[in-house]
Amino acid sequence: MKTGKVAVFIPSKYRDFVDEELSLVKTVYGVVDQVHFVKRPNPRTYIQQDKLKELAENPPDKLVVMDILRPSQVTNILREVKTEVVDRVLLILEVFAQHAGSREALLQIELARIKHMLPLVRDFIRKSKLGELAGYLGPGRYGYEKYYTFLRRREGRIRREIEEIRRVREVRRERRVREGVPHVAIAGYTCAGKTTLFNALTGKNMPVGPEPFTTLSPKTAKLDIDGVHMVVTDTVGFIRDLPPEITEAFYATLEEVTAADLIVLVVDSSKPLKRVISEVDSSLKIFNDIGVHGKPIIIALNKIDLINVNGVEELVRELSKSAVNATRIVPISAEKRINLDALKREIVGVFKGT
Ligand SMILES: Nc1nc2c(ncn2[C@@H]2O[C@H](COP(=O)(O)OP(=O)(O)O)[C@@H](O)[C@H]2O)c(=O)[nH]1
Ligand SMILES: [Mg+2]
Structure with a gap:
């Protein structure tokens, strides 16, 4: 989705992960026009007063704060800058929505969004009664009170539907597991290069449309290697410091990984060795948490164009020590298309049983 000007505020705690934070924003809005760092968040407005004054004169189309905002902080920002305010929770939920491959995932995402919005709408109502913000950012002609009631009802309906889906879930999963064509899930942390690899592997292939794959994520495409047909999904990334209130939505979105054969x-791999290893470890832990047991895993050590040969060898050595048994490791560069044939051979090898 392309939008107008996007201003992003990043707290100092994410200084080492700026690329990843910005990549989340770009995933949703396509662009980032301004980046500001916030050293000490202002308790009232999060963003410092002088910055708000500046923005008020030339408001961006989106004001993204990569932290969790309190409802009063959102309303206080809105009082100064008339624009859409999106915090880290809402932004990540948008990322999830782009990757959601099932009705349940979409419902979990909407539920999380409503739960996050309700206190905000309540704060609007309270402040509108005091005569502030009246008529501004209203959800149309209905007003906040009606909107609040609407959200509460919707919340109830979603909860009931999720329960219903869970009751029939086991049946559905079984149906979906063996549709004949193997399913490959591309997983990993934000910014690792999942989408680049997905595009490099599947080229301009159209998203998979007709049955039996309509239940899968929109980010799914066909892939043929050596005459073996498969489908590949660009799954939602693992996100560092995931807000706890959206874990359920995250797991539901990750269902694509549980459903995969590989x-x-x-x-x-261009990050410091320790960080690479701890990322692999925590990724494998997440697989474990979502019930992935005994599935083949291939580690694609991406961005090797950025490190030297010794670095690659050292990484492979270290990872072979720590990563679980059944994994293979293939150094690649998705962007520079280095060693992709070797990766394809490993992938097809899993399904040919070699
Ligand atoms: N140097 C280099 N950069 C890469 C490579 N693969 C991806 N990137 C860059 O890494 C960033 C994140 O890539 P993306 O595919 O969006 O990551 P995702 O969040 O995992 O989907 C982008 O700026 C890519 O251009 C690679 O092999 N080498
Ligand atoms: Mg991506």
């Missing part, structure tokens, strides 16, 4: 774990 996982390609993409890792950014």
